[in-house]
Amino acid sequence: xxxxxxxxxxxxxxxxxxxxxxxxxxxxxxxxxxxxxxxxxxxxxxxxxxxxxxxxxxxxxxxxxxxxxxxxxxxxxxxxxxxxxxxxxxxxxxxxxxxxxxxxxxxxxxxxxxxxxxxxxxxxxxxxxxxxxxxxxxxxxxxxxxxxxxxxxxxxxxxxxxxxxxxxxxxxxxxxxxxxxxxxxxxxxxxxxxxxxxxxxxxxxxxxxxxxxxxxxxxxxxxxxxxxxxxxxxxxxxxxxxxxxxxxxxxxxxxxxxxxxxxxxxxxxxxxxxxxxxxxxxxxxxxxxxxxxxxxx
Amino acid sequence: xxxxxxxxxxxxxxxxxxxxxxxxxxxxxxxxxxxxxxxxxxxxxxxxxxxxxxxxxxxxxxxxxxxxxxxxxxxxxxxxxxxxxxxxxxxxxxxxxxxxxxxxxxxxxxxxxxxxxxxxxxxxxxxxxxxxxxxxxxxxxxxxxxxxxxxxxxxxxxxxxxxxxxxxxxxxxxxxxxxxxxxxxxxxxxxxxxxxxxxxxxxxxxxxxxxxxxxxxxxxxxxxxxxxxxxxxxxxxxxxxxxxxxxxxxxxxxxxxxxxxxxxxxxxxxxxxxxxxxxxxxxxxxxxxxxxxxxxx
DNA sequence: ATCGCCTAATAGGCGAT
DNA sequence: ATCGCCTAATAGGCGAT
Numbered sequence: 001x002x003x004x005x006x007x008x009x010x011x012x013x014x015x016x017x018x019x020x021x022x023x024x025x026x027x028x029x030x031x032x033x034x035x036x037x038x039x040x041x042x043x044x045x046x047x048x049x050x051x052x053x054x055x056x057x058x059x060x061x062x063x064x065x066x067x068x069x070x071x072x073x074x075x076x077x078x079x080x081x082x083x084x085x086x087x088x089x090x091x092x093x094x095x096x097x098x099x100x101x102x103x104x105x106x107x108x109x110x111x112x113x114x115x116x117x118x119x120x121x122x123x124x125x126x127x128x129x130x131x132x133x134x135x136x137x138x139x140x141x142x143x144x145x146x147x148x149x150x151x152x153x154x155x156x157x158x159x160x161x162x163x164x165x166x167x168x169x170x171x172x173x174x175x176x177x178x179x180x181x182x183x184x185x186x187x188x189x190x191x192x193x194x195x196x197x198x199x200x201x202x203x204x205x206x207x208x209x210x211x212x213x214x215x216x217x218x219x220x221x222x223x224x225x226x227x228x229x230x231x232x233x234x235x236x237x238x239x240x241x242x243x244x245x246x247x248x249x250x251x252x253x254x255x256x257x258x259x260x261x262x263x264x265x266x267x268x269x270x271x272x273x274x275x276x277x278x279x280x281x282x283x284x285x286x287x288x289x290x291x292x293x294x295x296x297x
Numbered sequence: 298x299x300x301x302x303x304x305x306x307x308x309x310x311x312x313x314x315x316x317x318x319x320x321x322x323x324x325x326x327x328x329x330x331x332x333x334x335x336x337x338x339x340x341x342x343x344x345x346x347x348x349x350x351x352x353x354x355x356x357x358x359x360x361x362x363x364x365x366x367x368x369x370x371x372x373x374x375x376x377x378x379x380x381x382x383x384x385x386x387x388x389x390x391x392x393x394x395x396x397x398x399x400x401x402x403x404x405x406x407x408x409x410x411x412x413x414x415x416x417x418x419x420x421x422x423x424x425x426x427x428x429x430x431x432x433x434x435x436x437x438x439x440x441x442x443x444x445x446x447x448x449x450x451x452x453x454x455x456x457x458x459x460x461x462x463x464x465x466x467x468x469x470x471x472x473x474x475x476x477x478x479x480x481x482x483x484x485x486x487x488x489x490x491x492x493x494x495x496x497x498x499x500x501x502x503x504x505x506x507x508x509x510x511x512x513x514x515x516x517x518x519x520x521x522x523x524x525x526x527x528x529x530x531x532x533x534x535x536x537x538x539x540x541x542x543x544x545x546x547x548x549x550x551x552x553x554x555x556x557x558x559x560x561x562x563x564x565x566x567x568x569x570x571x572x573x574x575x576x577x578x579x580x581x582x583x584x585x586x587x588x589x590x591x592x593x594x
Numbered sequence: 595a596t597c598g599c600c601t602a603a604t605a606g607g608c609g610a611t
Numbered sequence: 612a613t614c615g616c617c618t619a620a621t622a623g624g625c626g627a628t
């Protein structure tokens with residue numbers, strides 16, 4: 001079955017890729033639209049999200065004897081790994097709330113982001129002027145605490161889409177290598193997600209990548225609090241341009257070569273799997289709506 | 298905030314724990330009910346699930362140059378890691394479909410299973426004879442292929458609930474150690490999930506643990522197929538008894554000491570974090586409805 | 595059938611500069 | 612601010628017995 005629809009997909013993919021390279025404005029509009037949708041969902045439900053998130057701290061007596069171990073170089077010892085708190089309190093809601101505005105399919109893929117749903121709606125059909133009614137929304141949830149709260153996110157190669165060349169039937173898609181280009185260092189970044197998928201039924205599915213970054217406080221650091229707790233402080237939302245926008249047209253990477261900069265992996269990591277960082281500051285420069293924040297009162 | 302509601306939770310927890318130890322039949326009924334619900338959702342949507350699952354194989358041209366690496370001892374080299382295919386094609390649907398029958402909250406926790414949702418409904422209120430209208434459904438999705446398709450699942454300590462003693466206000470909950478007891482070996486298993494949670498608003502939330510095990514075929518192994526592909530073959534559903542049922546009343550573990558048997562970790566693993574295996578055969582003996590299968594046509 | 599050897603992929607805290 | 616050092620937790624393929 002790996003090749004059952006290959007020929008159909010090959011021609012349809014290249015047709016779609018040409019279409020969206022020519023009409024790249026539609027991709028931008030699609031990203032703008034979904035960025036707004038997701039942002040508004042979170043904003044509308046922020047009270048509930050905050051309550052669910054903060055319950056993790058209130059449930060301390062139930063996990064205090066089995067906390068996740070701290071990790072990394074030299075953990076100070078006053079922090080609890082909080083990854084899953086953000087993933088669940090945000091992720092579950094996204095699955096449900098998106099289904100209010102879109103038809104959803106949970107198409108399988110061996111790798112990709114935390115949450116990935118194929119969305120269909122008339123609005124997408126409108127935006128693409130009838131070319132497709134679907135897109136693949138990739139959402140990654142990147143939690144951080146007060147000591148790691150910089151204006152960027154760390155992305156793995158399975159979380160960023162690339163130029164997506166598919167030159168000959170058997171070759172399959174390949175992305176041009178991106179340079180994670182920093183002030184003091186740089187390294188190649190082998191993003192692995194295509195800019196567009198074509199499903200076995202012919203549906204054309206451009207990829208949209210959104211990062212949600214819940215940031216938590218550590219109450220133990222505040223001078224007037226004796227008790228602990230890691231409540232939600234704010235949520236940043238960032239929309240990373242589709243690989244065609246990055247590498248083809250308008251080729252954002254040529255104007256903003258430092259959009260991606262070196263990640264967190266050390267030199268023992270397989271270079272093809274090294275992560276990069278995405279600058280939120282530069283995303284905002286590309287288009288103001290690519291970066292937004294929701295403060296939690 | 299770690300201790301804001303501790304006293305309330307302490308008393309309410311022990312009251313609830315006593316209640317469900319005395320009325321353990323209600324816990325069993327609750328598990329039976331949810332087991333049926335989840336099983337029926339999957340059965341009703343199996344065509345869609347299968348389509349979404351199998352699309353991962355059809356999308357091969359899009360990931361063939363960036364496949365997840367095989368892992369473990371001596372990979373043969375003909376298999377693709379398929380973990381995320383099952384997680385997403387099943388998981389996304391569960392989030393949405395459960396919301397048709399239940400009110401859902403995505404309460405945060407630093408650790409636990411893949412999917413965990415606090416469900417509320419009148420039906421739960423009925424089953425518990427008015428004691429609570431909520432439960433915490435923990436669902437773990439455990440994919441395997443044809444070479445690892447045994448009648449069990451491997452569970453980490455964060456995926457099984459225990460006896461849940463909370464003896465003094467400050468101590469927090471602790472589970473009695475379970476013995477993962479096999480034919481040739483055995484080891485302690487330090488399950489870390491309490492049998493019941495009490496939320497900050499006083500809601501009593503007993504835990505229900507369900508395992509979904511999608512099993513895939515490897516077409517490359519079939520003698521009349523030259524192409525590859527890893528389509529869905531069947532889904533097993535297993536319901537693991539709540540820790541109170543296991544360790545207190547009716548104390549299933551005393552009658553079925555081999556329900557949990559040694560897991561997959563090696564001796565370098567922190568003993569407190571070692572996984573165990575759960576026997577599906579024994580689950581079926583405990584109550585027939587604790588193990589069911591859905592064949593994919 | 596039992597059970598454990600073995601490694602990829604994810605993630606983000608925090609130190610060194 | 613930059614960037615990479617560093618490790619927990621999850622997962623299941625498959626070999627040895």
